[in-house]
Amino acid sequence: MNPELFLQLDRVIHEKGRLAIMSMLAASPELSFTELRDALAMTDGNLTTHIRALQEEGFISVAKSYQNRRPLTTCSLTAAGRKAFAEYIALLEQIVRQNKP
Amino acid sequence: MEPKWAEENLQTIRTLMERSVLYRRALAPIMIYVGVLGIVGGIVGTKLNFLSARAFVLLWFVVAVLALVGSFLLVRRQCLKNAEPFWSPPTRRVAQALIPPFTVGAFVAILFFFGENALEYRSLLILVWCWTYGCAIHSAGFYMPRGFKLFGWMFILAGFAFWHVSGGGFGGYGRFTDDGWMGAIFGGLHLAYGIYLYFTEKKTPVA
Numbered sequence: 001m002n003p004e005l006f007l008q009l010d011r012v013i014h015e016k017g018r019l020a021i022m023s024m025l026a027a028s029p030e031l032s033f034t035e036l037r038d039a040l041a042m043t044d045g046n047l048t049t050h051i052r053a054l055q056e057e058g059f060i061s062v063a064k065s066y067q068n069r070r071p072l073t074t075c076s077l078t079a080a081g082r083k084a085f086a087e088y089i090a091l092l093e094q095i096v097r098q099n100k101p
Numbered sequence: 102m103e104p105k106w107a108e109e110n111l112q113t114i115r116t117l118m119e120r121s122v123l124y125r126r127a128l129a130p131i132m133i134y135v136g137v138l139g140i141v142g143g144i145v146g147t148k149l150n151f152l153s154a155r156a157f158v159l160l161w162f163v164v165a166v167l168a169l170v171g172s173f174l175l176v177r178r179q180c181l182k183n184a185e186p187f188w189s190p191p192t193r194r195v196a197q198a199l200i201p202p203f204t205v206g207a208f209v210a211i212l213f214f215f216g217e218n219a220l221e222y223r224s225l226l227i228l229v230w231c232w233t234y235g236c237a238i239h240s241a242g243f244y245m246p247r248g249f250k251l252f253g254w255m256f257i258l259a260g261f262a263f264w265h266v267s268g269g270g271f272g273g274y275g276r277f278t279d280d281g282w283m284g285a286i287f288g289g290l291h292l293a294y295g296i297y298l299y300f301t302e303k304k305t306p307v308a
Contacts, residue, residue: 019110019114020117023113023117023121024117024118024121025121026118027117027118027119027121028121031121034247035246035247038247039120039121067301089111089114092107092111092114093111095107096107096108096111099107099108
């Protein structure tokens with residue numbers, strides 16, 4: 001395997017939990033915190049940490065609002081996040097192609 | 102490093118992306134339509150007071166067909182309005198989740214339709230319909246926003262409540278009450294959920 005390709009993979013996205021969050025958000029315009037937590041079987045703390053890391057990189061945006069008088073936190077991919085995710089997938093596909101005999 | 106990890110990662114990403122595409126439609130108009138239809142079915146059945154098991158099954162078969170056709174048209178209208186495909190992967194998954202319990206409910210109805218002394222077991226049929234419908238809604242809820250699974254549980258619990266109130270079934274009460282129960286359970290619950298969604302659902306659903 002060409003190690004250069006591996007080194008080009010975005011470190012922030014490459015982490016298992018964050019990759020799962022990015023994957024889910026890439027297929028949906030927005031997901032609530034609870035939807036993400038339930039689908040990925042993460043704890044509140046774990047999910048918050050990952051969301052914060054992705055938010056700091058500018059990959060996701062977090063919106064807070066109220067629904068039925070209850071606080072609702074929704075996450076969505078930013079343009080930069082969508083681009084970074086697409087590049088990550090492209091690199092993975094390249095690695096897969098390279099490994100095929 | 103295992104050369105297969107990239108392939109496995111891609112597969113995981115694909116699975117997660119598929120799972121996250123929830124079936125999001127404005128359900129309030131559909132629920133209100135089905136609710137009103139159910140209540141009308143209950144009133145019609147009670148007024149006409151059919152005294153045969155076949156008439157009971159036929160009436161509710163007609164109500165079910167009207168509910169399905171009307172819901173289909175409402176969903177289709179939403180899809181056309183939002184320029185989205187009707188038969189999308191989430192729609193397919195919801196349909197796949199609904200079919201097995203619906204098949205069981207339909208099969209029991211057929212047995213009831215052709216069975217001897219079937220009228221005596223009408224309470225059992227209502228119970229089975231409550232449970233199979235509840236299970237169908239609960240299964241579909243895995244691909245829909247969160248509250249939908251709870252709605253499925255409402256039907257399962259309504260089945261228990263009905264069984265308890267009707268004294269264990271086997272036709273221990275007047276014929277018209279069956280239709281009244283059907284209207285109250287299926288019509289009432291749909292209408293209540295529809296009204297709740299009307300006030301709480303996001304007005305611009307995302308597909």
